[in-house]
Amino acid sequence: MNRTQIEAEAELIVHLARPEHIQWLDRDHSILAFNERVFDWALRTDVPLLERLRYLCIVTSNLDEFFEVRVADHLEAARDGVLDDEYSVESYRRISEKAHKLVQRQYELYNKVLLPALTGQGVQIFAHGKRNAGQRRWVSEYFNREVKPLLTPVALDPAHPFPQVANKSLNFIVRLDGEDAFGHTNEIAIVKVPRVLPRFVRLPDSLAGGKGKIGVVSLSSIIRAHLHELFAGRQVVEFSQFRVTRHSDLAVVEGEIQNLRTALRKGLQHRHFGKATRIEVSSSCSEQIASLLLAQYGLPAEALYRVEGPVNLVRLNQVIDLIDDDRPALLFPKWIPQWPRSLKNSENLFARLRQKDVVIHQPFESFDAVVEFLRQAVKDPDVLAIKQTVYRTGPDSVMMELLREAVRKGKEVTAVVELKARFDEENNINWAEALESVGAQVVYGIVGLKTHAKMLLVTRREARGLKRYGHLSTGNYNPRTARLYTDISYLTANDAITSDMDAVFTLLASQAGLPQLNRLMVAPFNLHSSMVENIARTVTAAQAGQPARIVAKMNALTDWGLAEALYKAAQAGVQIDLIVRAACILPALNETAKGGAIRIRSIVGRFLEHSRVFFFQAGDEEQLFLSSADWMNRNMVRRVELAWPVNDPALRQRIVDECLVAYLMDDRDAWVLLENGIYRRLEGDTVNASAQQMLAHYFSTTPMPRASTRPRSRNAAAKTLRAAGDGGSKKK
Structure with missing residues (x-):
């Protein structure tokens, strides 16, 4: 993939911009x-x-x-x-x-x-x-x-x-x-x-x-x-x-400056005026x-x-x-995030990841496990290289200090630091200089794009050769906000995913062409079109009389092309549930002539909802993706973003249960968007439950179920979502 493909993708999105036949919000x-x-x-x-x-x-x-x-x-x-x-x-x-x-x-x-x-x-x-x-x-x-x-x-x-x-x-x-x-x-x-x-x-x-x-x-x-x-x-x-x-x-x-860091530091002096x-x-x-x-x-x-x-x-x-x-x-009773259950009794995280991927649901589970992953990489003499993106990490970051320690231990460290992260520019400039001062390779991504993707890649020498271990996330590498925001961390040793991650790091550092990837979708190359294609598959299923469902959780929905694709899918008979925390341009839509509908809700709770989860059911096929990107035009065109599939049935079911079903059932912290564009708080209309409270209680009191108890059928997640129904969204 090259600059021409980027421009073609952007041109497609612009072509889809703001259709006039829909009463947008x-x-x-x-x-x-x-x-x-x-x-x-x-x-x-x-x-x-x-x-x-x-x-x-x-x-x-x-x-x-x-x-x-x-x-x-x-x-x-x-x-x-x-x-x-x-x-x-x-x-x-x-x-x-x-x-x-x-x-x-x-x-x-x-x-x-x-x-x-x-x-x-x-x-x-x-x-x-x-x-x-x-x-x-x-x-x-x-x-x-x-x-x-x-x-x-x-x-x-x-x-x-x-x-x-x-x-x-x-x-x-x-x-x-x-x-x-x-x-x-x-x-x-x-x-x-x-x-x-x-x-x-x-x-x-x-x-x-x-x-x-x-x-x-x-x-x-x-x-x-x-x-x-x-x-x-x-x-x-x-x-x-x-x-x-x-x-x-x-x-x-x-395109008109020689040194982005110097230009931004000068720009910061003028921002206040x-x-x-x-x-x-x-x-x-x-x-x-x-x-x-x-x-x-x-x-x-x-x-x-x-x-x-x-x-x-x-x-x-x-x-x-x-x-x-x-x-x-x-004050609220103090919430102490739990150590991830799937990592209990796992002292060596690399050995654990060779067995199976790990999902961490923050802040119910502790971000400290991600820090520990990096710490073990820094201390392990067999780890040769560490690569990480830096978007918002804060002024006092243990992870940045660990990267500096890794350099001092002789490891190859590459940091892709996004200098243009709004209101974090100064922190990131300071960290870029601190990392460079000890010899880390610091790059600033692609001219004209923000690097918003969240990934950490570790390369380790093992008996069978070099082995990669990766961390992908819907949120930032910031331990403080990780206690306040809901996000999903995904740790993996899957070769298909980690090789894709390495290709993206190479793209960001060298701007060489991006090869055909195995699992990852990358903006501004193919993330937008991949999401549109997934929506289109549900339309095909609905037209064939098969089950068709979309459930998506994100911070904002303001991309006209994706919004129009969803609207047309509902017209074709697809059942759509959207959990959109903040801005949303798409109107709710009651049941259409072909049985489709768009139900939109916003969850505002004690923790800031931040995870991006996209579920598609087309007939017997179900797919679930995690992403660093909201469905906004800027994320699809002007940023480097990632989305990746969760193919393991047990992990997919867990994410559906915790990130989608729980939030569709919420009627304490949920607001439902009515067809007139007004949000209405449910206030205990159905089960009188808060998703965040339920999850906090679950993680603090319930033993981790054995893997064998997790559903493993191809469409188990879709069945669970059907059981959740509309979570009270249809009530007026």
Whole structure:
């Protein structure tokens, strides 16, 4: 496979783009609807109080990213007066209206429910006007000792223009009366709050208001109380907190640069100062100041968000960190991932994998087993080479340190580091430099494509020659998020799969042609067309009167070609169940004339649903694939992605049971997409069960079944899915 084949695949996908005969759902509205489902967890009274606060923070963080990545095109179209397009005056108006309503609901919950509930638990965030004399003295001392030395207020005049304000930084805008030291009457001043300062500070227990109580003050309220001290001889007439959100996608024309790493490092310096897309201000902000800010950043009135409270609710995570040790009852019970059952009593993982492939279901089973796989490879003198892709691994990664140790032990180490992983660019640049510094071979993948595939390949010298062992995953090599995200890790010594993995690594390093592969499907070469072909096989079966079923679990479905193929399959009689966590452009479809249907649900739980699982039944044939890719155009055209089949009947049945059946039965954390495009939470409509809770209970209490008890017939998984039915999806 070569560049011509890549372009042909991309051309096919473009040709399939956005058919007009289907009433598609709007992608960006679907993203906002997903955040409303996350917000529902902050509303739920059966969720511990600090976890409700955490979900509130998650929604705010998600909205920040939405404004950083998705809003700029709508805003530009509105400025240009575009009337009839995907991005237009109307699209920006509708997005703004929906976002404003969600933000309003957030602050209403924070002020009217969560703050009073925290007070009821002996935790109080003391606002400026609620502090007693002792607290005010402590705050004053803290301000003068820790805060004031770091503040540099800037009064605006021709010699001091409006300062550069970094993306999402905390600032104050102040209107002054009187004259400055030089007799000038410049009214406006800006106070930038250094990011090194904590946004919330815990009061000494003696000042918290009673035994066992906890008192917290916000940095914004501390500065507010002492703003006048920053402007000696002048009066503070009015002020407001403000925060600017900026477009933050890094745009690098790879074909026009010599060194991608250097170009990205330079680009990171400018990311914090991209075009503004939103301004948040205090609810009391005057029209005069609000108009000044909007004019300064060239934004319409819809871009202004007035909030009653901290302008950045994400920072409330610091409150949780300050008090969680004292209030464990206000948190979820700690979940400790279990060591994978299939690896118990298996000290040598290479010997275990020679017997059979291993599936690890994170976070119910521990990602530590994957780390152990790499650790054993590093320590084993018979291991000659290790190759790994790096997409999101975090700033403090034990796996990256193990790769460095492998180099020092004389092993050949190749790391394919994706420098363009959004918001992880700096971490990945640092790891690339750290790996290169000890002699690892570091490559950055293919020009114009992101390497999103997750694979780790170990080559070992054995009696019969060189033997490869591989790890493939639906998620990242990040031990921290592996405790928070549901993903599937797949460990194998299968020669067909590992030889394919080696061919993909060769492609990424040398850009040589990709040979015909045995098992793996690779984007942007054939992953999209392979999925379309699998859908087509179910259509053929349905037309022949045979069983035809598709069950797919993913994070997002926004590729027009795959969406259209699914829609046509349902029209032909295929039963389709989709478990799509976030954005989905495909509408639900009640039973068609030929008996097909599209049922779509979203699971939002304690853990972030992240695994990608695709099941196809065509007559007596069933196939199941795991993948690093969502069904999005970017994954199919602009990324290097992998999908691989699970051919072992026992492992396939296990994945169907845990990743599909359990989620089709869920009616606690499940939302069903109705034909009108609205999501409805099931709320115990059928079995009153949460898939994540069921799985956590299963893995923590149930002994591992013997392999002989696993179904092994060709279509056993399809029978199980039929037994699961629609999991309540048809209920209205």
